[in-house]
Amino acid sequence: MIPALDRKLLRDLWRMKGQALAIAAVIAAGVAMYVSQLGMLDSLRLTQHEYYSQYRFAHVFAGCKRAPESVMEDIRGIDGVQTAESRVVWGVTLDVPGLDEPAVGQLISYPDHGEPLLNDLFIRTGDLPQGPDQIAASEAFCKAHKFKPGDSVVALINGRKRRLTITAIVLSPEYVYSLPAGGFIPDDKRYGVFWMRRHELAGASDMQGAFNDVTLTLKPGASEPEVMRRLDDVLAPYGGRGAMPQRLQLSNWFLNNEITQLEQFGNVLPVIFLAVAAFLLNVVMSRLIATQREQVAALKAFGYRDRDVAIHYAKFVLLVSIIGGIIGAAAGAWMGRGLTQIYTEFYHFPVLVFRLDPLLPVRALAITAGASLLGAMASVRKAAALPPAEAMRPEAPPTYRRTLVERIGLEHVLRQPTRMILRELERRPVKAALSVLGISMAGALLVVGFGFIDMVNYVIDSQANVLQREDVSVTFIEPRNRSALHDLRAMPGVQHAEPFRNVPARLRFKHRWRLAGINGVSRNATLNRVVDEDLKPLVLPDEGVALSRALADVLGITGGDMLTLEVLEGERPTRQVRVAALVDDFLGLNAYMDLEALNRLMRQDGVISGAHISVDPAAQRQLYRQLKDTPFVAGVSLKQAAIDNLRKTMAENILITLGMTVFFAGVITFGVVYNAARISLSERSRELASLRVLGMTRGEISYILLGELAILVLAAVPLGCLLGYWMARGTLAALNTETFRLPFVMSDMSYSVAATVVLVAGAISALIVRRRLDRLDLVEVLKTKE
């Protein structure tokens, strides 16, 4: 037997099912966001961890120019080194069938016998290469070109062209993200990673008995900085390029930044969602309890205790939030699995590991229930504190008064129904304010979602149209004299060529350091430029370096400090340079210098490492073909391809999350608006029925109720925009990472789209309420007293 009080609960819930469902939907949205995001992140981290440990991802990476194999003895002898393995890593230019422009690749040696000690390969299809000119190719590259084992590419290795045949398609923990050195955007079509047997590659690159790359793992408890310092000492005579910990290994660094960004989204957004849900429950509960005042008083008159009454309404809240929580957890688990699948493919993990920590939905439910109870606590308390004597007398008629509009003498302007709307609003300003606040919070979530999407697009557009206005960038194999520019300018279709220099260096400030390239930007650059936050070209100072603000933060350096540059090419000098400016750029950690100033710093003259070029579209293919056959050209990057890839990367990363945000914000908006409408309907159906009895038409009573709703919704729109502005501002910082940063720019578009969604939700709710008003059973309503 269900106790009568619980039956009342279930029947009340059933009667309010529309509203209860709307609230449950809001809660479900928050929980689904929470469970799917955190479940996906958990799975990603787990997949990453499993992958790294199963395939023996190294702890420390170091490159050098050329070291004899015997040096490995010294490296293995470093205290704290567990396993060390030497490799040959060789950059090549590729002639890929079907691609006009040259692509670049990385050839990595694979032991002649057995498996590599570290950084093992996962073989997707095919067999590992055995003979000469056979390679295993990265899956990303093969997918981009639809290559299968048996296909081949032509590579320019050490000045000699060789046709390499793919025998296997593989994945490597080192290239979860395949990024060309210094790049921030994967370009799977123009960048490939390949593995070749050690003696084959050594033969092709003249590296017999030598290596130019070493990776190692640490013994448990070993000091990473200490091992790296010793490794640097060992490799220094052989042109060591500086050891890099796993944390900063390009692919891993990028992957972790991505996951961090997703994590921050996953933590921030669901919290806002749940807060809105809790707020909403509070509004609904306080109104429900207000309508049940006399019932509560009667219960207490019969001897129900305060606690019984409080528990009764708390159960109501819990039931709604648990229904929402369960729906949300189920949807979240389902979406989390889908998201994990998307990311697994995107990051080229060999296997999908989806794990839903059973505690996660439980925690989500607990948070929801807690938040809901917290939200409803005030009203539940109020119900429990209601004096029982209230049951004995009917509720005092509400006190209305003439509204401000009427008091200031505009009364004849207003017709009676309009006056009723205004008086209702003025009589219960708190109720009206809460409704407005609820709707505007939902609207604010939309503004945040659309705002961030807008910011992502802003970054992509600025990158395409303001920062990178070139069509292609050509990088030379070695830095060359400025005169190389003439060769480029003479090529077909070249309209404008702008030199740049990129100097790989270790940037050091006190104990912190990062590897980065110093970008030498030519003065008066018109193609590839550094800009300030208003996208105005920034004139780089005559002396000193300009750093990405994010890089300065990483190094703990500020403007005016002296930065140490340990140059990793040529004579490998160490230089001091003053930080002259900080730049708010969007992608990666960058250092910029005036090209002349950089050359002066390097004590060189007129050295460039490539050029940005604008191209006549008609001669494009011709130019690319010629570049392919130009021996000093190491690689060509196409702006459009970079932008497309950036867009794709964004789409695969934060835009998925933002899309979900916007979708759920839409659900919430509808839930909130519909709720506001339904509560007014249930509170006022008696009054409206009386008006119908007095002879008012359906249209007239609809006007009274819906007019009120319209005013609330309209008032909520600007407030929502304002709240959204502040919410976006407050959460933006948490979303920025070392790899990708959004500037705070809110477009009118975000506001107007968000406003439109709110208005549409208002209109749909109005239509539903209007249909209910049309079916208002006058006798029924007037007979029962609620």
Added chain:
Amino acid sequence: MEEEQIYVLADSARATVFEARGVTKVYRMGEVEVHALRGADVDLYEGEFVVLLGPSGSGKSTLLNILGGLDTPTAGTVRYHDNDISSAGDRELTEYRRNHVGFIFQFYNLIPSLTARENVALVTEIARDPMRPEEALALVKLADRMDHFPSQLSGGEQQRVAVARAVAKRPNVLLCDEPTGALDFKTGIKVLDALESVNRELGTTTAVITHNAAIAEMADRVVHIADGRIAKVDVNLTRKKPAELSW
């Protein structure tokens, strides 16, 4: 049987249920003080049927609420048997209401989402020695409407459900604030009939507030209240049956 009843009722040596002395109730509304009761002295005896009469605003509901433990007096004492309920705390009053008092309100105050039977069950579930809800509804002659919701019942039927709900826990006292106030004559008689039979058959001490002097004829005693005080108490030597009343 009826003779005997009257004889017993007239016996002033019978136990006192309520003993109210100098009961004062002041409502403070901002600056204004409203004196709802100004020192009312009254006793209610075991098993009697009392009608409280008086003009509107004289303090009838206030007195009844205090007797029923819904409210506490500003000054004065109210004893229920040997307990002082005027100084009892909220918790004790709740227990007191739960175990001893049955209420009937002018506006029925049924829970609209519960059927007649469930409205009664709401009270029997927390009582010590209740009747079955069906029994209580049979007592008010609503056995055939048990599964109807309040909105499917007439006003009189709703008030009879309220009577059933109040008596189902076998309370020691039954307090009714204008139980027929919203009803027509014939329906009112039915409700009074139900009250009278409970009082007679279960011996429940019953106090009924009314504006209708005619109803006073079915009481053992009539307490007249005016201006927050007990103006006079009439004792009826014979009680009329509700069916014999006319107004």
